[in-house]
Amino acid sequence: MNRKIILGAVITTLLASSGVAMSDDDDDDHDGRKRGLFSRFFSKAGVTPVNNQPYIDECGSCHFAFQPGLLPARSWKKLMGGLDDHFGENAEFDSADAQKILNYLVAGAADTSSAHRSQSINNSIPRNSAPLRISETRYFLRKHDEIPPRYVTGNPKVGSFSNCEKCHTEAAKGSFSEHGVHIPGVGRWD
Amino acid sequence: MNIKNLILIASLVLSPTIFAAGSASAFDKYKSGGAANFSASNGEKLWQRQVHSAKDNKMRSCSSCHTDNLTQMGKHHRTGKPIKPMAPSANSARFTKVKKIEKWFKRNCKWTWGRECTAQEKGDILTYLINYK
Numbered sequence: 001m002n003r004k005i006i007l008g009a010v011i012t013t014l015l016a017s018s019g020v021a022m023s024d025d026d027d028d029d030h031d032g033r034k035r036g037l038f039s040r041f042f043s044k045a046g047v048t049p050v051n052n053q054p055y056i057d058e059c060g061s062c063h064f065a066f067q068p069g070l071l072p073a074r075s076w077k078k079l080m081g082g083l084d085d086h087f088g089e090n091a092e093f094d095s096a097d098a099q100k101i102l103n104y105l106v107a108g109a110a111d112t113s114s115a116h117r118s119q120s121i122n123n124s125i126p127r128n129s130a131p132l133r134i135s136e137t138r139y140f141l142r143k144h145d146e147i148p149p150r151y152v153t154g155n156p157k158v159g160s161f162s163n164c165e166k167c168h169t170e171a172a173k174g175s176f177s178e179h180g181v182h183i184p185g186v187g188r189w190d
Numbered sequence: 191m192n193i194k195n196l197i198l199i200a201s202l203v204l205s206p207t208i209f210a211a212g213s214a215s216a217f218d219k220y221k222s223g224g225a226a227n228f229s230a231s232n233g234e235k236l237w238q239r240q241v242h243s244a245k246d247n248k249m250r251s252c253s254s255c256h257t258d259n260l261t262q263m264g265k266h267h268r269t270g271k272p273i274k275p276m277a278p279s280a281n282s283a284r285f286t287k288v289k290k291i292e293k294w295f296k297r298n299c300k301w302t303w304g305r306e307c308t309a310q311e312k313g314d315i316l317t318y319l320i321n322y323k
Contacts, residue, residue: 063269090300093293159270
């Protein structure tokens with residue numbers, strides 16, 4: 001057999017698998033078991049992972065370090081302007097540090113990010129609103145509408161929808177695909 | 191003095207220097223604010239002091255999150271995120287930076303007591319924490 005034909009076959013296989021892989025993290029990924037052989041190598045994060053140490057130190061010390069691409073810039077600005085009452089907590093810190101973190105959040109915000117889940121979140125938020133809770137966006141609500149409250153708020157091992165990483169085992173890598181979901185005390189979800 | 195004694199003294203002096211660097215400058219700051227005679231036992235009382243919060247109608251204290259055993263892990267009261275032990279004997283990373291000490295005093299005094307802590311209170315609490323065994 002001609003070398004070119006073999007090469008062509010290999011490339012076709014790779015492309016076909018990657019095509020399936022790209023839909024891995026997509027809106028309706030119930031058919032996860034049909035994933036291509038190479039999907040692991042081609043799958044990309046639904047939101048860009050956090051890569052800023054001050055942000056991890058300042059914000060991630062109390063809660064999951066939510067990726068900047070989970071809210072639009074106007075939400076981050078509003079949130080960072082009210083750290084003295086941050087969902088009932090005091091989360092104030094040095095204003096120079098806070099400005100650097102805000103810059104980081106704005107630079108990767110959902111309304112500028114090219115990551116597909118960021119775009120879906122952003123598209124679900126009305127232009128005139130600046131939600132502070134990711135869990136109140138229409139996209140989030142739609143993606144979690146099949147989850148009974150007893151699995152989350154009524155589940156002492158999870159406690160709240162804001163504890164992403166309790167069920168989304170790959171949340172820190174920016175992957176919120178159903179394939180990575182394992183609800184404590186319940187099991188896999190996909 | 192022989193070499194053995196020198197090494198012994200040096201190791202005794204040097205071992206707490208890492209956390210001492212942060213806490214020493216914190217103490218200097220509190221003293222310049224007029225505070226003095228810091229007391230671990232006063233610090234312990236402040237640590238356990240229960241203050242009512244109108245926000246959730248519950249009593250709050252430092253131990254709400256950090257527990258009363260400072261060599262053990264604590265837990266954020268709301269998010270459940272683990273908090274590393276406060277005692278330097280169990281967590282050598284504690285009190286190494288004055289900026290960090292001040293940041294957490296500001297946040298946590300405001301949440302727990304509804305106001306910032308005074309220089310005297312901070313000095314007493316810090317004395318309690320760094321000497322905790």
